[in-house]
Amino acid sequence: MPELAEVEYYRRRWNPGLRKVVRSVHLNSKARVGRGLVVATLDRALVGTRLEASFAAAKQMAFRFQGGAWVGVHLGMAGRLECGDAKRAATAHDHFVLAMSGGKELIFVDPRQFGRVLFWQGDGRPPWWEKIPPPVLSEAFTLGVMEAFLRRRARVPIKAVLLMQERFPGIGNWMADEVLWRAGFHPKAKSGSFGPKAVRTLHASLREVCADAMEVIAETGSDPPDSWLFNHRWRDGGQCPRSQRPLVREKVGGRTTCWSPARQKLGTERQ
Numbered sequence: 001m002p003e004l005a006e007v008e009y010y011r012r013r014w015n016p017g018l019r020k021v022v023r024s025v026h027l028n029s030k031a032r033v034g035r036g037l038v039v040a041t042l043d044r045a046l047v048g049t050r051l052e053a054s055f056a057a058a059k060q061m062a063f064r065f066q067g068g069a070w071v072g073v074h075l076g077m078a079g080r081l082e083c084g085d086a087k088r089a090a091t092a093h094d095h096f097v098l099a100m101s102g103g104k105e106l107i108f109v110d111p112r113q114f115g116r117v118l119f120w121q122g123d124g125r126p127p128w129w130e131k132i133p134p135p136v137l138s139e140a141f142t143l144g145v146m147e148a149f150l151r152r153r154a155r156v157p158i159k160a161v162l163l164m165q166e167r168f169p170g171i172g173n174w175m176a177d178e179v180l181w182r183a184g185f186h187p188k189a190k191s192g193s194f195g196p197k198a199v200r201t202l203h204a205s206l207r208e209v210c211a212d213a214m215e216v217i218a219e220t221g222s223d224p225p226d227s228w229l230f231n232h233r234w235r236d237g238g239q240c241p242r243s244q245r246p247l248v249r250e251k252v253g254g255r256t257t258c259w260s261p262a263r264q265k266l267g268t269e270r271q
Helices: 004-013 039-046 143-152 158-162 173-183 196-220
Strands: 022-027 051-057 060-065 069-074 080-085 094-100 104-109 116-121 248-252 255-259
Touching: 004 051, 004 060, 004 080, 004 196, 022 039, 039 069, 039 116, 143 158, 143 196, 158 173, 158 255, 173 196, 173 255
Parallel strands: none
Antiparallel strands: 022 094, 051 060, 060 069, 069 116, 080 104, 094 104, 248 255
16 A cells, blocks of 8 residues: 555646646546545536645645645555546546646546545535644654553554554555664564653654655655665565565564564563
8 A cells, every 4th residue: 555655656646737727527436436426516616627736644645626626535555646648548447537728637546446536625624634643754743742652552562553544644564664674673562662762763763764755755656775674575585684684574463564583672662
């Protein structure tokens, strides 16, 4: 599933549509991605309006149009946004398409249909956007806020806690593994076992990984360098890029997790 930086990358794929006017709207009424939406409502609200702004937060995107109309996109497992020429051949997976002035189309492609298109019109921001918690890179993501969250889930493995979107928006499976690997903490460590020094280290690692991901992935969509855990965690027989020792993969908290036993040992989090 696309995570923080991948979502930002796909948001930018629709940038050619900014300040352009919507000429027509296509929504595949048979696809799950548009469940609950009415095509006629989208037509009335969007056709003839200009795309004014776009936003990315956590694992979601939002696009604001003239007249207070908003379109939200959640990519799900395999969704992606594309910008194409109006003369291109459509595919069976183009479930939502905005034809824009200037001959471009903004397309939501989702072969597996785990994604979602949302719509809202009114003053302010949509309720589904307002409820997204503060980003890890924001000033609101303080050491104290994170520590209190860990204490409330004291018996839960830290890997599982880092995937909780109500506090760590946009952090998914690979990012959580990257955070723990850089910080040197075992994914099975209980969240309540982290001492003051370890909490500071974890907080710093979270912000570092998010910042690096936004710089490396969000701009071009390319994979990170081999100095990250990212490129080694997917394959059997992978080696830790720092210790050069074997990596381990198994389920922790219900999710496939990769770590380096040579670097990430239980007990180090008690500092």
